[in-house]
Amino acid sequence: MKYQMLKDMLMRDIYVDFIREQIKSGDKVVALEADLAKCSGMIALQKEFPDRVINTGIAEQNMASVAAGLAAYGFIPFIHSFGPFVTRRICDQIMISICYAKQNVKIIGSDPGITAELNGGTHMPFEDIGVLRSIPDILIYEPTDNVEFKKILPQILAHVGPVYVRMYRKVPPSVYDENKDETFNLFKAKVIREGSDVTIIASGIMVAESLEAAKMLEAINISAEVIASPIIKPLDTETIIKSLKKTKAAVTAENHNVCGGLRSAVSEVIVENYPVPLRCVGVKEKFGEVGKQAYLKTAFSLNAIDIMSAAKEVLTNK
Template identity: 65%
Template sequence: MLKDMLMRDVLVEFLRNEMAKNENVVVVDADLSKCSTTICLNDVYPERMLNVGIAEANMAGVAAGLSTYGFIPYITTFGPFATRRIADQVMISICYSKQNVKIVGEDPGICAELNGGTHMPFEDIGILRSIPNIVIYEPTDVIELSQALPQIHKHYGPVYIRMHRKAPPIVHKDDLKFDLFKAMVLEEGKDLTIVASGIMVKTALDAREELLKEGISAEVVCSPTVKPLDSETIIKSVKKTGAVVTAENHNVMGALTSAVSEALVENYPAPLRSVGVKEKFGEVGKEAYLRKVFNMEVKDVVKAAKDVLKVK
């Protein structure tokens, strides 16, 4: 069943199906296909599985070159290697020339866990968000990802998929009707809006339940696509509630918090508090420990909600 699959398994199954239908779909990686499990595709389509070795910049250049010949390359690697290590190649070779390259950056933020600080990107969205032509998407769960991948595949141009390799909690219902470029109001409320992405969506929903116990009604908006941001849905919610908390598995500079702040300051200024990483590097640890270290627990969202209501 879909709900029992890991995110990387959903990706591999999607690639397997697309490679069967279209001989121009290729996978390019830098010696991490075992980690992404795309290695299993070598048994079926070895000629379209390109391992460039530990040379991520070359990986991006090869993908861009393949795109110019009509191929649809999927880069798969860890988040920091898909962004900060190849930022120049992504900007010049892929985005500047608007190549049809899909970049999969796995285990973002605290999802990197035991791989530690060097492999724990809190800045990846911030690096890419200011580059023109690229779409940035962070899946919430496997149900959403399974509907997002076909839309990403049909979208011509660069897309960054900021993806957990494992299985974050299921948030969506089976009857989800997902639109890559739309945010979703998961729960309605009247006192404040919580805008969340990725693994922090479930955290936001849990925080909402805690706030309800104290008579505080929070509206939860899931915003998986950070660029382009669906500012219309978010502004509409904040106009109703008058205050907002953002929750993200990223530095609060450069990604969801920045995007929401920019949208609000230009359209409907409102008090805002953020939950996310603040001026820290990553470190080794399991997710539960890292949530404590970086103040990304349910109680932190609850505290931010109460703080923002004081200045509403």
């Protein structure tokens, strides 16, 4: 079989391959689906391991609490649905059955933000991080790319406690070179480009946009530092503040409502630790809509050029 480069893989396949490995090598991991196993790619595993892949049908609330019961029984369940249906729709089940009951359940929400594309506003989560961020103990993680995701998944499994993952399903933009021996820590943000004038803090698909924005800024003699912040809760305060002490200006970039998401998390940290001017790129109090990603990026001002404008603007406030 021809080796497939990580950067060319569907992100969902990295998830499914990981679960397959865990089911084969251990007796703890179970995967739950609510009639979207075809969309996650889990359908193949469901046929292979009918006992360990449980399809609850279209009943996400039940799926979350069933997972909590399995966790109470000693299993480590991974539950999946589209982002909105595995967060805002089942917020109370996540809160009570999983988090309050201290159950070790991993929550995989696919198609974050505009990546829901043709499914449109009903399926386009801009609020999932905001909904979950006020619940104690849950970790919120949005993979930067396939290389990072593959290395972080074992850490998600090893962490005892609930983790919410905003998982892209398709081939995500590539940020890291898989041939370099890059290491990742679930709890750490990463400076992926050094700069001195402004810090761009980004998550998910916005990391690649931020790198492009940094190049554009360089052309006009603005030196931008870029931090990939896949861990949104708990935010890696140390890395962010260290960078801001150098640049003294911040821009956040996220594929989520700026209210409740990365902008909010970063603002909280800045205000308490090291107040500097901040501008944000993200969805600004709008509902989702249908369209291809290119259209949606423009409709919601999520392009590199928007990050560049925000950086230029924040510098005037320094």
